[in-house]
Amino acid sequence: MRIISVTSRLLGCTAAFALSSAFASAACAQSTTAPTTASAAPDKNAPDGDIVVTATRRDTSLQKTPLAITVLTGQTLTNAGVTNIADYAKFVPSLRIQDNGPGQRRVSLRGVQTSGEATVGVYYDDTPVTGSVGVSSDAAGRTADFTLFDVNRIEVLRGPQGTLYGASSMGGAIRVLLNKPTQDYEGKIESQVAGTNGGGLNYFVQGMVNVPLVKDLLAVRAVLYRRDSDGYIDNTYLKRQNVNDYTATGGRLMARLTPSSNLTIDGMAMIENTDAFSSNWNPAVGTYKSATKVMLPYTDRSQLYNLTGKLDLGPATVTSITSYQHRRSAYAADDSYYIASYRTAAKCAGYVNASTGAACSSDQLTNYYGYIDSLSPAAIYYPGSTKDFTQEVRISSDGTHLFDWTIGGFYQNRKNNVTSEDARADATTGDIITPNQIFYRREIFDKLEQYAGFGEGTFHPTRTIGLTAGIRYFSYNKTVSGFTDIAWTLIGAPARPLSTVNSSENGTLLKFNASWQANPDILFYATASQGYRPGGANQVIGLSADLTPYKSDSLWNYEIGTKLGLLDRKLTLNLAAYQIDWSNIQVSGRTTNGAFSFLSNAGAARIRGVEAEAFVRPTRGLQFTFSGNYIDPRLTQDQVNASVVAAGRAGDRIPYIPNWTGAAGAEYTAPISPTLDFFARADFNYVGSSYSEFRPTNVYRVKIGAYSLTNLRVGIDLKHNDAGVYLFVNNLFDAVAINRASQSSTANSYSATSAAPRTIGINVRKSF
Structure with a gap:
């Protein structure tokens, strides 16, 4: 299988390089496209030359929308080489990614981060995508992520969006708006080949074609792509190199039906298949070195389907969004070192002589150690699936009037199931033995059903003043069932029959906003x-009844901001300051033997911060972008209730949130002939230090050091044929940029994930 995989990669790289060479030849003989567009550069189709956004569920001008929004246009994403959420996060103030690898990313905005359901809503068009819940009810840690190609723009709404976007948008919302089918024949193809320092080759090939099937009635748009990376992490224990390889293959098919001038029906099917291995490494062993005794595979089969209808009634538009997500994934963790921690005389006495607590005899100790050794190496393997159906219907007023409004309803039915099983691995290769040799298994079924009704209205007493109020009523019911059919008494997990627990809640969310357009x-x-x-x-397993349920947590966000167009709009400056009061926080606890994690509610936090974005266009062809934020996220109450004593105490800083982050970019385009343009772009990103635990006195607290990343890209654009050839360097100075680290009492538990080392490559694209 490994030989086939390597051969596949070589063929893929050969294909990508052939495409690159072909396009490079074309570039020398032909000409190119339009100039690049900055993330907040004007859109000629927008009012007053501004970008049009739909964050408020109506078309509004970005600089006249009284919200903290960062918009990245499709052209900016292409020019910066963005392919996923981890790539574009560096452009957005307060957006933080804990990157555990594909499909295992935790997303937060403004420091609102903890275990449990997601704190940031992620949408593809108007379809919400959800993470898999897992055995610890931590959907936030496995946010679904699709490859970004042929994207119109990304809107990042900072701050809670409870009234319009509902649950799990308490920190904000991310909306990926895809290009829709048009009545024009068009297409594009892009390829890239790169090499990573200390690792292997990487490549991707992706393409799009748009075809009008019936004039003014039906058009389709299809996207296909394949991405492959050979990895850069070496496993010193197993003596295997580049173990974190990654392959993603997918695409989407979109159709737009326009039966009348006021009715549009859009359908979409999006699929992505990922096969990868863990990107975790052990800093104590060496930079980009892993000491796991087991290879840790990750597979993900994600499908997303959507049907959206929009009916323009003149004064108002009715929108219906029907969506379905089906995700089958499996991930693994090395359990070998945890099992080895039971290889002590004290553990033997507690296990073999549990009734008396007497010390083990020599024979008992020998047999006990033999039993422990027979279990390792082993992996905890978590196969599971997520099925999520959502339906939203809303009606919104069109244009700007004395009173603008949106009302709607939302329904969600999400079903998760996950298996937690310990399986033996081959001691030489580290591969999980197939068929699986399982010595422990637990099944969990999680169902969430929720309803909501919402409304938001803006009153304009004058042309320059807007007064907004919004409300959302929500009601949900969560049912969790589970059983253990293969017991493991060593860790206190006996066989248990199917049992079911329920939790339900309802309530309201409010929003108030006042804005003043002092001048245009x-x-x-x-x-x-x-x-x-x-x-x-x-x-x-074994959790007491008082720890079984946990409640929702909530927050209030108080914010002031301004959006400024200065120096004849050559400078755009957006500023925001906020305070977040977060109560009844969902916190993660563990059973006394450390084997199982669970959620409870304890403590409160206050998060204060400021954000800034600046876009400078001094001359034609040159633009600069700057963004930055300061966050002070601290607990205001101890994380203690009648049932759990969690780690945090009042005054502690929330883990994994740096106080300072910032980014700067420069993009330059200049003609070098009537048919050729020179293109150059540089991006710099700074992330301050943070910590892995609340308590400064925690012996397992890890400081995650500050880091800076610099990316460069230079190339040639062909003006008349919409093509280009570019050389790029990511992580120019080869920084070790760790974004997550943690450790525990188990040997070799100090692990980290990071950005890739210096990567150099060639990128070619062509539109037609």
């Missing part, structure tokens, strides 16, 4: 808004 280039606003995420029920 100056906007001031103030906001008070709520956000929440659902609670639920734990299904943990």
Whole structure:
């Protein structure tokens, strides 16, 4: 199988390089496209030359929308080489990614981060995507992620969006808006080949074609792609190199039906298949070195389907969004070192002589050690699936009137199932033995059903003042079932029959906003808004009844901001300051033997921060972008309730959130002939230090050091044939940029994930 995989990669790289060479030849003989567009550069189709956004569920001008929004256009994503959420996060103030590898990313905005349901809503068009819940009810840690290609723009809404976007948008929302089918024949293809320092080759090939099938009635748009990376992490224990290889293959098919001038029906099917291995490494062993005794595979089969209808009634538009997500994934963790921690005389006495606690005899100790050794190496393997159906219907007023409004309803039915099983691995290769040799197995079924009704209206007493109020009523029910059919008494997990627990809740969310458009280039606003995420029920072996349910947590966000167009709009400056009061926080605890994690509610936090974005266009062809934020996220109450004592105490800083982050970019385009343009782009990203645990006195607290990343890209654009050839360097100075690290009492538990080392490559694209 390994030989086939390597051969596949070589063929793929050969194909990508052939495409690159062909396009490079074309580039020398032909000409190119339009100049690049910055993330907040004007859109000629927007009012007043501004970008049009739909964050408020109506078309509005970006610089006249009284919200903290960062918009990245499709051209910016292409020019910066963005392919996933981890790539574009560096452009957005307060957006933080804990990257555990494909499909295992934790997303947060404004420091609102903890275990449990997601704190940031992620949407593809108007379809919400959800992470898999897992055995610890931590959907936030496995946010679904699709490859970004042929994207119109990304809108990142900072701050809670509870009234319009509902649950799990308490920190904000991310909307990936895809290009839709048009009545024009068009297409594009892009390929890339690169090499990573200390690793292997990487490549991708991707393409799009748009075809009008019936004039003014039906058009389709298809996207296909394949991405492959050979990895850069070496396993010193198994003596295997580049173990974190990665392959993603997928695409989407979109159709647009326009039966009349006021009715549009869009259908989409999006599929992505990922096969990868863990990107975790052990800093104590060496940079980009792993000491796991087991290879840790990750597979993901994600499907997303959507049907959206829009009916323009003149004064209002009715929108219906029907979506279905099906995701089958499996990931693994090395359990060998945890099992080895039971190889002590004390553990023998507690296990073999549990009734008396007497010390083990020599023969008992020999037999006990033999039993422990027979279990290792082993992996905890978590196969599971997520099925999520959502339906939203809303009606919104069109244009700007004395009173603008949106009302709607939302329904969700999400079903998760996950298996937690310990399986033996081959001691020489580290591969999990197939068929699986299982010595422990637990099954969990998690169902979330929720309903919501929402409304938001803006009153304009004058042309320059807007007063907004919004409300959302929500009601949810969560049912969790589980059983253990293969017992493992060593860790206190006996066989248990099917049992079921329920949790339900309802409530309201509010929003208030006031804005003043002082003149066409100056906007001031103030906001008070709520956000929440659902609670639920734990299904943990041996957990007491008082720890089974946990409630939703919620917050209030108080914010002031301004949007400024200065120096004849050559400078755009957006500023925001906020305070978030977060109560009844969902926290993660563990059973006394460390084997199982669960959720409870304890403590409160106050998060204060400021954000800034600046876009400078001094001359034609040259633009600069700057963004940055300061966050002070601290607990205001101890994380203690009647049932759990969690780690945090009042005054502690929330883990994994740096106080300072910032980014700067420069893009330059200049003609070098009537048919050729020179293109250059540089991006710099700084992330301050953070910590892995709340308590400064925690012996397992890891400081995650500050780092800077610099990316460069230079090339040639062909003006008349929409093509280009580019050389790029990512992580120019080969920084060791760790974004997550943790450790425990288990040997070799100090692990980290990071950005890739210096990567150099060639990128070619062509549109037609």
